[in-house]
Amino acid sequence: MxxxxxxxxxxxxxxxxxxxxxxxxxxxxxxxxxxxxxxxxxxxxxxxxxxxxxVREKGFFREVPVMPGAIEAIKKLSENFTIYIVSAAMEFPQSLPEKREWLAEYFPDISWRNIIFCGDKSVIKTDYMIDDHAKNLDFCQGKAIMFAAFHNQSQNQHLKFGNWDAVTAFFENE
Amino acid sequence: MxxxxxxxxxxxxxxxxxxxxxxxxxxxxxxxxxxxxxxxxxxxxxxxxxxxxxVREKGFFREVPVMPGAIEAIKKLSENFTIYIVSAAMEFPQSLPEKREWLAEYFPDISWRNIIFCGDKSVIKTDYMIDDHAKNLDFCQGKAIMFAAFHNQSQNQHLKFGNWDAVTAFFENE
Incomplete structure (x- = not known):
C-alpha cells in the first residue's frame, strides 16, 4: 500500500x-x-x-494563484504516494465551495475521495503532513514537513523546505 | 485527554x-x-x-430533519468525549455550505474546529467512529460502531445500534 x-x-x-x-x-x-x-x-x-x-471576502479563495511548482510536484508525488488535500477550511464557511472549485481547476486529478476540509487537523492520520502552520504539525500523527512561509520564519522545530522542488527532492529518498 | x-x-x-x-x-x-x-x-x-x-439537488442537505435523539445524545456524549463530526460530503460539492449551515442550526455547540468534510474516511483517526456505512467502518482506525439504516440491515460485522439511546447507553460504560 x-x-x-x-x-x-x-x-x-x-x-x-x-x-x-x-x-x-x-x-x-x-x-x-x-x-x-x-x-x-x-x-x-x-x-x-x-x-x-x-480572507472572509467572497471570492478570495477562488482567485488565489497556485503556488509555483505545486502542480508539477503533486503530479510527481502522486506516482509513489497517495495524496490527500487537507485544508483547515471550516473556519471560513464561504471558502468551502470556492476551495472545492479551485482544486478542480488546478488539481483535476485529485479525486473527491482524497479531499478533506476540516477544522483542526489532529485527527488526520497520514504518513506525512506538509503544512505551513506549526499548530497543525506539532501534534500531527505522521512525519511533519513545514513549508516555509513569511509567518513561520523563526520556527525550525520540523523538517522545513522553502519550495516545492525541495519537497519533491526530499520524497525521492522516502 | x-x-x-x-x-x-x-x-x-x-x-x-x-x-x-x-x-x-x-x-x-x-x-x-x-x-x-x-x-x-x-x-x-x-x-x-x-x-x-x-441528494444532488440544491437544498436537499439543508432541509434534512435531524435524527430522533441525536441532539440530546451529542450533548450527553460531549460531557465525556471529544466529538468530531465527519461527513463524506466531498462527493456532493453543493452540500458543503448546506451541511455547515445545518450543523450550525442543530448542533451550535460543535465548534468549527471539530467538523470534517471529507471523501473517504480512511485517514481519520479517532478512538471511535459511528457511521451507517460499512465502507467507512471496515477500515477505520478506531472502534467501529454501526448505526442501523435500511441499507445496512444484513451487515453485522460491527457493533451495531438501532438508535441514539442505545448508542448513549453503550458509551456510559466506555
Missing part, C-alpha cells in the same frame, strides 16, 4: 501570501513585497487586521 | 432516509414507509435511481 501525504492548501498549494499582497496593493496603492512581511504573524501581515478581513 | 468519537452526518445525525421518502411522496404521491425500503441498497431506495438525483 502506498504511503499517504496530507498536503495543506493555503500557503502550500495556494499562494495566499501573493494574493493578499496583490489585493492590498489594488486597494491601498501600497506595494508590500514578500520581503517586507517576513517574520510577521499572519494577523499582522497587513495593517489593521486587514488580512483576516480579506 | 478525552477520547474522540467521529460521528457521521447522513443517516446518523441527519435523517436522510425520512427526508428522501418525504420528497418522493411529494413528487410522486406514492407513500413508501421505512419498512418498505428495508434491506434495499441506497441506490435502490427509490425507483429509477431517484435517490442519487435527490
Amino acid at each position: 502506498q504511503k499517504t501525504i496530507a498536503v495543506d492548501m493555503d500557503g502550500v498549494l495556494a499562494d495566499v501570501e501573493a494574493h493578499a499582497l496583490n489585493l492590498y496593493y489594488k486597494q491601498s496603492g501600497i506595494l508590500l513585497t514578500k520581503k517586507d512581511i517576513e517574520g510577521r504573524k499572519e494577523a499582522e501581515m497587513l495593517p489593521d487586521g486587514l488580512f483576516y478581513k480579506l | 478525552q477520547k474522540t468519537i467521529a460521528v457521521d452526518m447522513d443517516g446518523v445525525l441527519a435523517d436522510v432516509e425520512a427526508h428522501a421518502l418525504n420528497l418522493y411522496y411529494k413528487q410522486s404521491g406514492i407513500l413508501l414507509t421505512k419498512k418498505d425500503i428495508e434491506g434495499r441498497k441506497e441506490a435502490e431506495m427509490l425507483p429509477d435511481g431517484l435517490f442519487y438525483k435527490l
